[in-house]
Amino acid sequence: MNSEIKVCQNCKQNFQIEPADFDFYKKINVPPPTHCPDCRQRRRYAWRNERVLYRRNCDLCQKSIVTIYSPNKPFKVYCPNCWWGDGWDATSYARDFDFSRPFFPQWQEMQLEVPRIALLSKNSVNSEYTNHSSDNKNCYLCFGLFESENVLYSTNTFNGARDSADCYWLSQGNDLMYESINCSKCYNCQYSILLRDCTNCSYCYDCRGASNCFLSVNLRNKQYVFLNEQLSKEAYEKRVAEFSAQGGSASGGKLGSHEARQQLYNQFLEIMREKAIHKFAVIDRSVQVSGNEISSSKNCRHVFDAEKTEDSTYCLVCPDVKDSMDSYHFGFSCSLIYECHALVRDNNTFFTHLSYDNAFISYCDSCHNSENLFGCVGMRKKKYCIFNKQYTPEEYKELRAKIIAHMRTAGEYGEFFPVQLSPFGYNETQGQIYMPMTKEEAMTKGFKWEELVPGTFGKGTLVMSELPDDIKDAPETITKEALTCTKCAKNYNIVVPELQLLRRLNLPIPRLCPECRYLRRIGLRPPRKLWHRRCMKQGCVNEFETPYAPERKEKIYCEACYNAEVV
Numbered sequence: 001m002n003s004e005i006k007v008c009q010n011c012k013q014n015f016q017i018e019p020a021d022f023d024f025y026k027k028i029n030v031p032p033p034t035h036c037p038d039c040r041q042r043r044r045y046a047w048r049n050e051r052v053l054y055r056r057n058c059d060l061c062q063k064s065i066v067t068i069y070s071p072n073k074p075f076k077v078y079c080p081n082c083w084w085g086d087g088w089d090a091t092s093y094a095r096d097f098d099f100s101r102p103f104f105p106q107w108q109e110m111q112l113e114v115p116r117i118a119l120l121s122k123n124s125v126n127s128e129y130t131n132h133s134s135d136n137k138n139c140y141l142c143f144g145l146f147e148s149e150n151v152l153y154s155t156n157t158f159n160g161a162r163d164s165a166d167c168y169w170l171s172q173g174n175d176l177m178y179e180s181i182n183c184s185k186c187y188n189c190q191y192s193i194l195l196r197d198c199t200n201c202s203y204c205y206d207c208r209g210a211s212n213c214f215l216s217v218n219l220r221n222k223q224y225v226f227l228n229e230q231l232s233k234e235a236y237e238k239r240v241a242e243f244s245a246q247g248g249s250a251s252g253g254k255l256g257s258h259e260a261r262q263q264l265y266n267q268f269l270e271i272m273r274e275k276a277i278h279k280f281a282v283i284d285r286s287v288q289v290s291g292n293e294i295s296s297s298k299n300c301r302h303v304f305d306a307e308k309t310e311d312s313t314y315c316l317v318c319p320d321v322k323d324s325m326d327s328y329h330f331g332f333s334c335s336l337i338y339e340c341h342a343l344v345r346d347n348n349t350f351f352t353h354l355s356y357d358n359a360f361i362s363y364c365d366s367c368h369n370s371e372n373l374f375g376c377v378g379m380r381k382k383k384y385c386i387f388n389k390q391y392t393p394e395e396y397k398e399l400r401a402k403i404i405a406h407m408r409t410a411g412e413y414g415e416f417f418p419v420q421l422s423p424f425g426y427n428e429t430q431g432q433i434y435m436p437m438t439k440e441e442a443m444t445k446g447f448k449w450e451e452l453v454p455g456t457f458g459k460g461t462l463v464m465s466e467l468p469d470d471i472k473d474a475p476e477t478i479t480k481e482a483l484t485c486t487k488c489a490k491n492y493n494i495v496v497p498e499l500q501l502l503r504r505l506n507l508p509i510p511r512l513c514p515e516c517r518y519l520r521r522i523g524l525r526p527p528r529k530l531w532h533r534r535c536m537k538q539g540c541v542n543e544f545e546t547p548y549a550p551e552r553k554e555k556i557y558c559e560a561c562y563n564a565e566v567v
C-alpha cells in the first residue's frame with residue numbers, strides 16, 4: 001500500500017498516512033485516523049493535568065486532600081487511600097449498553113458517577129504535593145518523579161534523584177542538582193543541560209564525563225575547563241575563586257548573589273546559542289529513528305523523550321515501549337498501545353486514559369490490574385467487563401463486537417475520547433504548555449476551560465527589590481514571607497528544605513515563582529516538532545529531521561560533522 005494524503009476532520013489541513021501506519025491499523029483492526037497527528041496529540045494533551053493542584057475534601061473520608069480536580073469539578077474525588085481501599089466497588093456503577101444511543105454520551109454518564117482518584121502518588125512518604133509519582137520521600141511540587149528523596153520543584157525524574165531542585169528530566173541517579181535539564185548520572189551540577197557522568201559542572205551544555213568545568217560546551221572527558229579553555233587544576237581553581245570573589249564578599253563569594261547569577265545565566269544562554277555545536281537531534285545508540293531525546297531505540301518515527309523504544313510512531317514520553325502508536329506519557333514495559341495516555345505496564349490497550357497493569361482493554365479510564373475490559377471506569381482486578389458490568393468470556397466477546405460495530409456505524413470507533421470528555425479545563429493541562437490556546441479559541445473548539453485555577457496575587461509580604469541580593473543575607477524568616485513573582489506577579493513562598501538547599505549550594509533566593517521557573521526550563525528544550533533541514537557545516541550536504549526550526553540561530557550539524565568536531 002502507498003502512503004495516502006487525508007484531510008484532517010478537525011483543522012482541515014492535509015496529513016499523510018504512511019504504509020507502515022496502515023499495517024498497524026490493520027493489525028489492531030481500527031479504521032485509519034480522521035485527525036492529523038497534531039490534532040491527535042492536542043486531544044491527548046487535553047487529558048493530562050499533571051501539575052495544577054487544588055485542595056478539596058475526599059468524598060469518602062471527608063479529609064482535606066491535594067488533588068488535580070478543582071472543587072467545582074462535577075466528579076466524586078477520593079483520596080488515594082480511599083480510592084485504592086475496599087470501601088467502594090466500581091462494579092456498583094455497572095449498566096447495560098443502550099444500542100439506541102451513541103457510545104460516548106453513555107460512557108460520559110458513567111464517568112461522571114464513578115469516583116476518581118485525587119492524584120497518582122503511590123508508596124511515598126511526606127510527598128503530598130507530587131503527581132504521577134511513586135516511591136518518593138520528602139519531595140515537594142514534583143511531577144513524574146520516581147524513587148527520589150529530598151527533591152523539590154522537579155519534573156520527570158527517574159531512577160532516584162537526591163537533594164535536588166528545579167530540574168527537568170534527570171535519569172539514572174543524580175545528586176545535588178539545581179536548575180538542570182536532561183542530565184543523567186551527575187553530581188553537584190547547576191544550570192546545565194545535556195550532561196552525562198559529570199561532577200561539579202555549572203553553566204555547561206552537552207558535556208560527558210566532565211568534572212570541574214564552568215561555562216563550557218561540548219566537552220568530552222575533560223576537567224578544569226573554564227569558558228572552553230583548558231586550564232591546569234591550579235589555574236582553574238584560581239580562576240573560579242577570582243571569578244567568584246568579584247563584587248562579592250570575602251565569605252560567600254559572588255555565586256550567592258542574584259545579580260551575578262543572572263549575568264551568568266545570560267552568558268550561559270549566549271554560549272549555548274552561539275558557541276555550542278548542536279547535533280541535529282539528541283539521538284544515542286539508536287537506529288532508524290526520527291524525533292528528539294531518543295536513546296537505545298530502533299525503528300521509530302516522530303518520537304520524543306524515548307528510551308528503549310521500538311517500532312513506534314507518534315509517541316511522546318515513552319520509555320520502554322514496543323509496537324505502539326499515537327500515545328503519550330506511557331511505558332515501563334508497554335506494547336501494542338494505540339491512542340492512550342498515562343499507562344504503565346500495559347499491553348494490547350487502546351483508547352485508554354490513566355490505567356496501569358492491564359491487558360486487552362479499550363475505552364477505559366482509571367482501570368488497574370485488569371484484563372479484557374471495554375468502556376469501563378475505575379475498575380481494579382477485573383476481567384470481562386463492559387460498562388463496569390461483569391460478563392462471561394463468551395458474553396463479553398459477543399457484546400464487545402456488537403458495541404464496536406455500533407460505534408463504527410456512528411463514526412465513534414477508532415479514536416481517542418473526544419476532548420469534551422476530558423476531566424480538565426484545557427488551561428490546566430499540558431496542552432496549554434505545548435500547544436497553547438486562548439480561552440475563546442479553546443471553547444470554540446469544544447475544549448473546557450477552568451476559571452478557578454489556583455494562584456494568589458497581591459498578597460506579597462515584602463517588596464521584591466528589597467529581597468537580599470545574596471543568599472548569605474537571607475534571614476531564616478524568609479520562609480514565612482509571601483514573595484511576588486517578578487514575571488507573573490503570582491505569590492509564592494520558599495519552603496524550609498529549599499532554603500537549606502539554596503544555602504548549601506550557595507544559590508540566591510529565586511525571584512520567579514516555581515511555575516515560571518518550570519516554563520523557563522521547558523522553553524530551553526527544543527519543541528516536540530520536526531523540520532527538514534540541511535547540515536550547517538560548510539560544504540556538507542547531509543539532510544535530516546531536526547527539532548530546531550530553520551530560523552533558529554544555533555549551529556546544527558549532522559551526526560558525522562558533529563562527531564568530527566565534538567571529541
Ligand SMILES: [Zn+2]
Pocket residue numbers: 008009010011012013035036037038039040
Ligand atoms: Zn488537524
Ligand SMILES: [Zn+2]
Pocket residue numbers: 058059060061062063078079080081082083
Ligand atoms: Zn479519603
Ligand SMILES: [Zn+2]
Pocket residue numbers: 485486487488489490512513514515516517
Ligand atoms: Zn511566576
Ligand SMILES: [Zn+2]
Pocket residue numbers: 535536537540541542557558559560561562
Ligand atoms: Zn554535516
